Amino acid sequence: MAATLDHVFASLADPTRRQILVMLLEDDLAVTDIAEPFEMSLTAISKHINILVAAGLITQEKRGRVKWCGLNPAAMKDASIWMESFGQFEAVNLDALERFLEAELDDDKTS
Amino acid sequence: MAATLDHVFASLADPTRRQILVMLLEDDLAVTDIAEPFEMSLTAISKHINILVAAGLITQEKRGRVKWCGLNPAAMKDASIWMESFGQFEAVNLDALERFLEAELDDDKTS
């Protein structure tokens, strides 16, 4: 799949999709597992997943009736490099990163 | 301006807007200057610029009848950190980055 900058950035612009990616950091998950914490239909989540797959950010493997979803962070590389080319950001502080990710998770839950 | 991840990523999802940001790497520019290389109306470019301003990626200063636009790469920081948290990307290779940016510029010109 040609994961263009357009697709990757557009995928990441939605908080539901970002939360899905964060969930997949821990484990591969089935579509139903991914949908469980969200207050929206399975169909809606399925569409979000398809968008992430099209962007290359998620890979899928069907075993039986279950479609397992796994993270493919490599698909972010070009986009990440693109952004870095603008940054004169200081090196990432790991504590700051942790707090940031927690805040982002809370935001997703309450919005 | 609260530059949320939503706004920053959505801003970057459009090739016209990315090209505008690249143009501003070199110099601050007036709205008309930014619009010149594009085959689209000044109004359309003005809208794109407003979106980038809302995302915090561009700052504006009006002097006389001219609105000068300048890059604010700091607004990318949170988004960049977010992506980095997924990456186990190897350190950025500067040559690769250069080739990548040139290719991106060509893409923008021809699409």
Place this chain on the structure above:
DNA sequence: TATTTAGTCAACCGGATGGTTGAGTTTTTG
């Protein structure tokens, strides 16, 4: 075999996006 589970598909809906044109405002310039 009958039923549940996992997931997709198709149709629809309201609102956002990306573009247009035409008119209007303000500042500079001749």
Place this chain on the structure above:
DNA sequence: CAAAAACTCAACCATCCGGTTGACTAAATA
């Protein structure tokens, strides 16, 4: 003062996006 330059604003348009529901297929299970 008159005209040009540098924008903005408002209205409109087609398409995309994020969500819904209801019907469907395929695999596991009782």
